[in-house]
Amino acid sequence: MAQLAAHTYAVRPRRTAARPRLALIARPRQERSIVPFAALITLILVATLAAMLVLNVSMTQTSYEITRLQEQDIALSQQAQALREENEMRSKPQELEKRARDLGMVPVQDVAFVDLANGRVVGDPKPAQPAAPGAADKQLIPPADLPRAVPERGASQPLYDYGMGNEGRD
Amino acid sequence: MRSGATAVRTLPAEPHRRHRLVLIGIAIFALLLGGRLIWVQGLNSAELSEKAVQARTVERTIPALRGDILDTNGNVMATSVLRYDIWVDQRQVGDYRANDDTATETGVKAAAKQLAPLTGMSVADLEKKLTGKAGFQYIIRNVEPSERDAIMALDIPGIGADRATERIYPGGMVGANVVGFVSSDGQALGGTELSWDEHLRGQDGHTTYERGAGGQVIPSGSNTTKDAVDGQDVVLTIDEDIQHRAQEIITAKVKEWNGTGGSIVVIDTATGDIVALAEDPTFDPNQPAKAKPDLLGNQSISNVFEPGSTGKLFTMAAALEEGVTTPSEKHTVPYSKEFKGHQVRDSHQHPTQYLTTAGVLKESSNVGTVEIANRMSPKTRYEYLRKFGLGQPTGLPLPGESGGILHKPENWTGRTEFTTSFGQGYAVNAVQVTSAVGTFANDGVHVRPRIVKGVKDAKGVLRPTQKQQADRVVSPETAATMRQLMDNDVPDNPDSNAHVPGFAVGGKTGTAQVPDGTYTASFIGMAPMDDPRYVIGVFVYGLPAYFSGNTVAAPAFADIMSYTLHARRVTPSGKDGVELDNTWK
Numbered sequence: 001m002a003q004l005a006a007h008t009y010a011v012r013p014r015r016t017a018a019r020p021r022l023a024l025i026a027r028p029r030q031e032r033s034i035v036p037f038a039a040l041i042t043l044i045l046v047a048t049l050a051a052m053l054v055l056n057v058s059m060t061q062t063s064y065e066i067t068r069l070q071e072q073d074i075a076l077s078q079q080a081q082a083l084r085e086e087n088e089m090r091s092k093p094q095e096l097e098k099r100a101r102d103l104g105m106v107p108v109q110d111v112a113f114v115d116l117a118n119g120r121v122v123g124d125p126k127p128a129q130p131a132a133p134g135a136a137d138k139q140l141i142p143p144a145d146l147p148r149a150v151p152e153r154g155a156s157q158p159l160y161d162y163g164m165g166n167e168g169r170d
Numbered sequence: 171m172r173s174g175a176t177a178v179r180t181l182p183a184e185p186h187r188r189h190r191l192v193l194i195g196i197a198i199f200a201l202l203l204g205g206r207l208i209w210v211q212g213l214n215s216a217e218l219s220e221k222a223v224q225a226r227t228v229e230r231t232i233p234a235l236r237g238d239i240l241d242t243n244g245n246v247m248a249t250s251v252l253r254y255d256i257w258v259d260q261r262q263v264g265d266y267r268a269n270d271d272t273a274t275e276t277g278v279k280a281a282a283k284q285l286a287p288l289t290g291m292s293v294a295d296l297e298k299k300l301t302g303k304a305g306f307q308y309i310i311r312n313v314e315p316s317e318r319d320a321i322m323a324l325d326i327p328g329i330g331a332d333r334a335t336e337r338i339y340p341g342g343m344v345g346a347n348v349v350g351f352v353s354s355d356g357q358a359l360g361g362t363e364l365s366w367d368e369h370l371r372g373q374d375g376h377t378t379y380e381r382g383a384g385g386q387v388i389p390s391g392s393n394t395t396k397d398a399v400d401g402q403d404v405v406l407t408i409d410e411d412i413q414h415r416a417q418e419i420i421t422a423k424v425k426e427w428n429g430t431g432g433s434i435v436v437i438d439t440a441t442g443d444i445v446a447l448a449e450d451p452t453f454d455p456n457q458p459a460k461a462k463p464d465l466l467g468n469q470s471i472s473n474v475f476e477p478g479s480t481g482k483l484f485t486m487a488a489a490l491e492e493g494v495t496t497p498s499e500k501h502t503v504p505y506s507k508e509f510k511g512h513q514v515r516d517s518h519q520h521p522t523q524y525l526t527t528a529g530v531l532k533e534s535s536n537v538g539t540v541e542i543a544n545r546m547s548p549k550t551r552y553e554y555l556r557k558f559g560l561g562q563p564t565g566l567p568l569p570g571e572s573g574g575i576l577h578k579p580e581n582w583t584g585r586t587e588f589t590t591s592f593g594q595g596y597a598v599n600a601v602q603v604t605s606a607v608g609t610f611a612n613d614g615v616h617v618r619p620r621i622v623k624g625v626k627d628a629k630g631v632l633r634p635t636q637k638q639q640a641d642r643v644v645s646p647e648t649a650a651t652m653r654q655l656m657d658n659d660v661p662d663n664p665d666s667n668a669h670v671p672g673f674a675v676g677g678k679t680g681t682a683q684v685p686d687g688t689y690t691a692s693f694i695g696m697a698p699m700d701d702p703r704y705v706i707g708v709f710v711y712g713l714p715a716y717f718s719g720n721t722v723a724a725p726a727f728a729d730i731m732s733y734t735l736h737a738r739r740v741t742p743s744g745k746d747g748v749e750l751d752n753t754w755k
Contacts, residue, residue, distance in 0.1 A: 093415075094341075122741075123672050141421065145454045
């Protein structure tokens with residue numbers, strides 16, 4: 001028995017190749033691409049620039065819009081002024097007198113009053129007589145000596161006047 | 171390894187050298203550019219951007235809009251409107267339609283033809299204005315916006331338009347003496363325009379902004395604005411319609427009787443408001459250059475004259491107040507009488523008359539008046555005249571008022587002591603004397619006249635002027651008696667020149683001789699006599715012969731009083747006028 005035991009030993013397989021050195025390591029890391037980050041940064045940059053662009057464009061557009069509305073405002077104010085002037089001129093005593101005379105009316109000669117309480121007429125009204133020629137048919141106070149508007153031709157739209165003063169062909 | 175060929179060609183210079191030269195060239199160029207960039211952006215940036223800002227910065231005055239002048243009902247008597255001045259750069263006109271193949275004419279000729287119907291100027295005139303080398307020449311000024319639009323639509327090179335403001339007076343001559351006028355560049359020169367200029371002109375503003383190529387405001391540029399403060403509107407007490415009618419009447423009267431001029435003053439007795447202050451001759455403030463220079467003022471306050479018989483009213487009032495006479499006191503009045511060596515005569519020969527005090531006033535007897543006046547000292551009479559507001563300016567806020575002439579009683583030498591009792595020997599202006607007579611309508615209190623009702627603030631609310639000064643001159647009883655005397659003066663029947671149908675009228679005529687040989691005819695009266703609302707004075711100056719106040723002025727008075735009462739909706743009360751005893755034998 002002892003002999004058996006003495007001659008029993010593990011048979012080591014003979015290695016022909018070099019033995020790889022193995023070690024226990026963690027699972028390999030997935031390599032992170034830089035693209036998304038770069039894309040994000042680029043996106044932010046582009047978005048910012050775009051926003052600035054949009055703002056600037058919007059501001060400029062608004063500025064043009066303001067100018068257009070100012071023109072409109074001026075055009076309407078001019079219209080309103082012209083109408084106001086015309087209204088004032090037409091309601092002046094001289095204009096009214098002229099138009100009345102043109103219609104053949106004469107200045108009142110007798111004035112009478114009606115008492116609304118009892119219907120009584122105070123005064124002695126008579127039908128108006130046509131004015132004697134040369135006497136009351138002349139208008140003594142002429143209308144205002146203003147140049148009358150020349151009939152307009154050409155533009156129906158007012159031209160650019162940015163409202164800040166002078167303009168010309170430059 | 172060299173080949174066998176013996177001809178050794180010289181190799182061209184090695185490209186490396188050329189390359190290097192080019193590279194050096196580029197490098198130098200880049201260096202220069204880089205240097206310039208650093209210079210512009212880094213070192214000199216401040217100065218250059220400063221220049222750029224200056225180039226696009228625009229400074230403009232924002233003109234303040236001048237306030238309007240309105241009548242008591244808000245009708246516009248003076249206003250500022252937008253107009254344009256059309257100018258030309260003569261050097262550019264030649265290009266008009268130069269590239270247009272269909273044009274039969276080009277340049278100045280064509281432009282003049284197009285502009286003529288729009289401007290109302292002749293083609294020849296326009297050609298002259300458009301020809302030359304001037305860079306700036308006015309063609310026509312103060313055109314309306316619609317005209318300017320039409321002119322600019324022609325697209326004539328070199329034609330431009332400047333904004334301008336023009337002051338217009340839609341009523342023309344009506345109220346011109348009160349409203350006043352401005353110069354062609356907007357400076358106030360007379361009337362209310364001048365006296366109230368401080369309120370009317372406002373304050374100019376200022377704006378600075380950066381301008382784009384098309385003229386727009388650059389929104390992100392610097393932008394400062396100080397707003398203009400527009401002028402305030404001034405509201406007068408004048409009623410435009412009554413003013414117009416008064417002007418018509420006085421113009422007709424002056425013409426009819428060949429006077430040199432005339433005035434009508436209409437005052438609301440309760441408030442002292444001057445409802446109308448008309449005169450002839452006058453001017454159109456839209457064209458002040460066309461008027462005679464001495465007509466550009468207000469003759470009704472600057473001209474003084476002796477009131478004549480209307481002055482008897484003040485003597486009578488003083489006598490009644492002092493208690494030295496009563497309306498029914500009996501007098502024996504010859505045509506002529508001597509006082510202290512001076513002969514006083516009545517205006518017309520008459521046998522001795524037996525008149526009451528009321529009759530003395532009605533007949534306008536100088537002799538009778540002096541007899542009554544002599545019961546008071548000159549000093550007393552002088553004080554009453556002063557209390558009535560004579561001899562001092564009324565204080566109207568209009569330029570050029572004369573306070574009249576009233577010498578101190580110590581200087582009433584010789585004839586003057588007596589003539590002052592019948593309205594000669596002192597001088598008044600039309601407003602002064604009319605306002606003084608208004609005292610009797612106001613229960614004996616003299617209210618100073620006013621012509622400006624108030625000023626509108628920024629919100630359009632009227633801020634009235636201060637209340638007028640009021641002084642008691644005579645007692646209410648004396649004032650009532652004076653009204654009776656004046657009522658008695660004017661018979662309320664159609665035969666009387668001063669008669670107003672439906673109303674009791676009171677007043678006094680006046681005819682004064684002026685040292686230069688002409689006469690002033692006047693009539694001052696009030697209505698309705700039971701409660702007078704208006705006092706009106708009519709004055710015609712420079713009459714070539716003796717035409718009495720009754721003949722000349724009284725009918726005009728009836729006309730304007732009638733119009734005023736109707737316009738102001740005063741209804742007849744139905745009460746008859748007062749008649750007193752004028753004679754006693």
